[in-house]
Amino acid sequence: MPWSNQSGGGGWKGGGGGPWGPRPGGPGQQPDLEEILRRGQDRIRQAMPGGGLGGPFTALAAVVVIALVGFFGFTVRVNPDELGIVLRFGKYVRQLPPGLNFRWPYPIEEVDLPKVTRINRIEIGMRGSSDLQRDASSAVRDVPEESLxxxxxxxxxxxxxxxxxxxxxxxxxxxxxQNPEGTVKDVAESAMREIVGQSDIEPILTEARAKTEAAAQELMQKTLDSYGAGVLIKQVQLQKVDPPAQVIDAFRDVQAARADQERLQNEAQAYANRIIPEARGEAERILQAAQGYRDQVIALAKGDAARFLSVYEQYKKAPDVTRKRIFIETMEKVLSGTDKVIIDDKAGTGVVPYLPLQEFSKRPPSPEGQPQ
Incomplete structure (x- = not known):
């Protein structure tokens, strides 16, 4: 079906959009050559006195107008952040780099200029976080049908x-x-729901945020590539991950209890790590002391046995002498720590017995505390 140039037609010029749906952000339509020439002639007639045109001047004006129409009709400017997509009779034929490029005028060729270097942003579960003109209290609006x-x-x-x-x-x-931005938004929400549905809530709220972002980005890119969308997902950023507002207080209490449980477990583990080595060290010290005591007792017993055997050998050689020497050594040990007075009965009667009367006069006091 040919593209209609009427306002009610089905082509892009008439607002239809062709077999691919509405044109996403295409440029404005090019004016007809006859319309440009007619408007130029009307302006020249208004500027000339009497409204007439001379022959040479008319030819010069026509050449200028044709040159301008040729320049602007056969060239298109592509900005540095854009890429020209050339359609010839509605069919994609080539791409134009940034700068001034040649193309056939409308309706032969038409150029779309998508911004290929711009980073686009889509918010899921909230609206307005990037609007800096809004008041801080109303900058972000939650969308629960997307975020829950x-x-x-x-x-x-x-x-x-x-x-x-x-x-x-x-x-x-x-x-x-047909709708690139809507498609990216739907794919993003679907991918995030799938990743969250495969995970437990506690890792998502704590240490698995980066892992969730990476998994969602990978799944989104895979899905869009299967659609042939021509979209590159640069980054996925989690802004808020919380339980629903209705149960957030109870959930925080549970999280606090779990944190206390983990803290107590860590303290108990630290105490066990400290007390177990101490107990092992004390047990080893006791074993070493017992081992030393055993060795000491055995050595003493062996020494006593050896000494007894040596004395016994001497006793067999001279029993009387050995018996007398043992008696003397024994008495020496017994009497060495006592007070004693030795009187030789063979010394005669010159020794006067001594009776310590003062020691006897020192009597202990009576129970009443009075001397007797």
Whole structure:
């Protein structure tokens, strides 16, 4: 079906969009050559006195107008952040790099200029976080129908995240999907729900945030590549991961109890790590002391036995002498720590017996404390 140039037609010029749906951000339509020439002639007539045109001047004006129309009709400017996608009679034929490029005027060729270097941002579960003009209290609006997700352990979690994406293949981006931004948003929400549904709630809230972001980005890219969307997912950022507002206080109490449990377990483990080596060291010390005492007793017993055998050998050689020497040594040990007076009865009667009367006069006091 040919592209219609009427306002009610089905082509892009008439607002239809062709077999791929509405054109996503295509440039404005080029004016007809006859219309440009007619408007130029009307302006020249208004500027000339009497409204007439001379022959040479008319020819010069026509040449200028044709040159301008040729320049602007056959060239297109592509900005540094853009890539020109040339359509000839509605069919994609080539790409134009940044700068001034030649192309046939409309309706032969038409150029789309998607911004291939711009990083686009899509918010899931919230709205308005990037609007700096809004008041801080109303900057972010929660969207629970997007953010509430079910985890693998049958808990509900409120997840807000942002997706940064870029055009990877301009031709595929323009012609393979009808609503690129909506497609990226739907794929992002679906991928995040799948990743959250395969995980427990506690890792998602704590140490598994980076892992969740990476898994969601990988799944989104795989899905969009299967669609041929021509989109590159640059990054997925989790903004808020919390339980629902209705149960967040109870959940925080549970988390605090778990934190206390973990802290007490760590303290008990630290105490065990300290007391067990001390107990092992004390047990080893006792064993070493017992071993030393055993060796000491055995050595003393062997020494006593050896000494007894040596004395016995001497006793067999001279029993009387040995017996007398043992008696003297024994008496020496017994009497060495006592007070004693030795009187030799063979010394005669010159020794006067001594009776310590003063010692006897020192009597202990009576129970009443009075001397007797």
């Amino acid at each position: 997700m079910l985890t693998g352990d049958e808990n509900i979690v409120d997840v807000d995240f942002v997706v940064f994406w870029q055009i990877k293949d301009a031709a595929a981006f323009l012609f393979n999907i």
